[in-house]
Amino acid sequence: MAMSDLSTPKTTSPLLRSSSQLRLSSKLHLSNQFRHLLLPTPLHTSSISKISCSVSQNNQAPVAVQDNGSVKTKKECYGVFCLTYDLKAEEETKSWKKMISIAVSGAAGMISNHLLFKLASGAVFGPDQPIALKLLGSERSIQALEGVAMELEDSLFPLLREVDIGTDPYEVFQDVEWALLIGAKPRGPGMERAALLDINGQIFAEQGKALNAVASPNVKVLVVGNPCNTNALICLKNAPNIPAKNFHALTRLDENRAKCQLALKAGVFYDKVSNMTIWGNHSTTQVPDFLNARINGRPVKEVITDHKWLEEGFTESVQKRGGLLIQKWGRSSAASTAVSIVDAIKSLVTPTPEGDWFSTGVYTNGNPYGIAEDLVFSMPCRSNGDGDYELVKDVEIDDYLRKRIAKSEAELLAEKKCVAHLTGDGIAFCDLGPVDTMLPGEV
């Protein structure tokens, strides 16, 4: 899109014109930050006949007025989307929640290409939750970001009210309530893992500082870019004003893969598998926990009697899933990663089903399992749906699990030493050992 196009006023439907052109113009900041204010065109204006829109005094919240003059949903509604988009003529006009701002870094990348459309569709935060998307990219990807923004525009998502694109995290993260940090440098051929930790660590140190400076003080941060546990640690260390508890590293894809493998082995559909914990690092030292997982509410070991497979084959099948997928598909897992990001967020904004839990990489301080403090480690958590979580305390850890969890813990402690210069812990010393534990295809 030519830059001049961005500032060209959009055409609007007659219905929207009558609502004072509220928030409908596209704006362009001539810094490295481009801003698209999406045209919130009602998809089915014909189906909302006899409803007009007037604008409230703060120029934010028009109220839906019916033909008979009665005002609907006056308090909650925002923007022209006070009007329902449901085709059913008999449906009541819906009210909308207050818009939330979500930052997505690496927004022109493969994972984001799936994720953004799920966010905008309402599949993550719900069908009554308008959102603003703040898209952060690298300098090289700014054109691609414009392309992403155009695709979002053309999708006519009623819930999507704003899209900002930019390359400066201090601008893009302004007031955001969620930050989904996906963008990272891929590992080049022959690149040592220590080098990757340093290169990507610097990105997350800068983004942590930016979140600290300009984001909502209670922003929830989900780090996806690898190595995600240590990147999340770096990020939270650089954001001292944001509660450390608000930072997550994505291990939900591993959880989902583990559930799938157990379901396949047990011959049940995967919704029957619950209480699946991934312990530790998002690497091949991760520990998918079959001891505490359940199938149809029963311990996995009772349902799957092939314990040799559980101990040897299961973990490997989870770890190698990504590599296998690359062999077949020729690219890494972007769609299922995006789905797992959706799952991870939904687990925080909806109450966890009774007796179940989910896995996420979180800050270890105060953990009840004896895992070293000051790491980001995947553990079992529950949420009451308010965006926060509690660690599940009564999980059994036997010798088998303890040994493997200790290995993942040692790996994360070693990674932490490699990035000491980025966490404020002094001079970095990097000795990751001879074994490369990155997940295949996920660097």
Ligand SMILES: NC(=O)c1ccc[n+]([C@@H]2O[C@H](COP(=O)([O-])OP(=O)(O)OC[C@H]3O[C@@H](n4cnc5c(N)ncnc54)[C@H](O)[C@@H]3O)[C@@H](O)[C@H]2O)c1
């Ligand atoms: N935790 C997990 O379960 C999991 C799973 C899959 C992939 N990943 C990781 O997610 C990351 C992204 O994967 P992808 O497939 O989308 O990669 P991709 O290469 O398609 O996209 C990455 C995007 O990030 C951008 N970028 C690079 N540096 C940036 C910066 N400083 N700020 C903002 N954007 C920046 C790039 O320009 C690119 O557009 C990778 O690090 C990958 O290893 C994690």
